[in-house]
Amino acid sequence: MVEVVIGGEFYEKIEKLPDLEMLTEVTNLLRTLLKNQNIPYPSTMLRSNWSSLACYLGGRPYFSTGSTINDVLTLAEPLGPMSSLLFAGDATIVEGFGTVDGAHKSGIREAQRIIDHYNKHATV
Numbered sequence: 722m723v724e725v726v727i728g729g730e731f732y733e734k735i736e737k738l739p740d741l742e743m744l745t746e747v748t749n750l751l752r753t754l755l756k757n758q759n760i761p762y763p764s765t766m767l768r769s770n771w772s773s774l775a776c777y778l779g780g781r782p783y784f785s786t787g788s789t790i791n792d793v794l795t796l797a798e799p800l801g802p803m804s805s806l807l808f809a810g811d812a813t814i815v816e817g818f819g820t821v822d823g824a825h826k827s828g829i830r831e832a833q834r835i836i837d838h839y840n841k842h843a844t845v
């Protein structure tokens with residue numbers, strides 16, 4: 722199984738391509754990158770429609786030409802008194818940036834920060 726993740730400013734346009742055109746483009750890209758013209762067309766495809774869902778309306782992170790990994794790390798830093806304002810989400814984690822898995826991992830990271838905070842203060 723091959724998973725292809727597409728992001729950036731063309732996300733909304735790609736999401737709206739007809740299935741056959743999308744399958745053709747992805748297959749041609751894989752054939753070119755892997756230098757193997759025998760790669761078959763996918764038998765199935767699953768893709769999101771986040772750009773048109775009322776809860777999201779296309780909200781997604783992506784790196785601009787001036788972005789760095791440090792920007793992502795900065796977004797993940799707690800703020801406020803005693804670092805009490807925490808941030809989770811797919812734009813706050815390097816490993817999994819822009820994915821549901823990344824958002825999940827960042828939620829676990831912040832939950833662990835809360836646990837660590839209370840454990841630290843419970844032993845004092």
